Amino acid sequence: RKEVEQDPGPFNVPEGATVAFNCTYSNSASQSFFWYRQDCRKEPKLLMSVYSSGNEDGRFTAQLNRASQYISLLIRDSKLSDSATYLCVVSTPNTGFQKLVFGTGTRLLVSP
């Protein structure tokens, strides 16, 4: 079983739609959680951290359920520029620092 699992998609949505991605992780010792965004043929970039109480950054809302080991990302009012792959990332303790484990990503395609 993969340490971080995501639905690969693609999710095809029209502009203005709301879309949600889910992710599960297997290591209960995981301490920090993130969503990274990766554009086609580019490097991953941090989109937002995920906090236990849930957090929002503009049109993006992230939530964490530690009991179920489940993370979500909600994008409201989708824009064409949101088209990308969204990577669920979990950090686990490793020799004194937090090792990041990446999911394989969920691809989002926003169409006009």
Place this chain on the structure above:
Amino acid sequence: DAGVIQSPRHEVTEMGQEVTLRCKPISGHDYLFWYRQTMMRGLELLIYFNNNVPIDDSGMPEDRFSAKMPNASFSTLKIQPSEPRDSAVYFCASSYRGLNTQYFGPGTRLTVL
């Protein structure tokens, strides 16, 4: 401020050849990571350094892979001999004090024929 720099951006080589990938981390960052990304396996951590010292190389697939960091501003990942299954995008990333935000370079797209 310059980000993480990687070279070459693209590399096409033949099976059996030696390949060297290069990385310059962000100035002041003390952690450096090498990742490999494929469609099937996603992004995998190969090795990481702290203050130029290799800490964990458990992700290195086999002895054909080696990595060095001779100083704080330069690291190499070498594959010798290369095989077609090594074809992937190799990313270098750096961070400060192991804080969770890792900054990735643009990657090297390696094709082994």
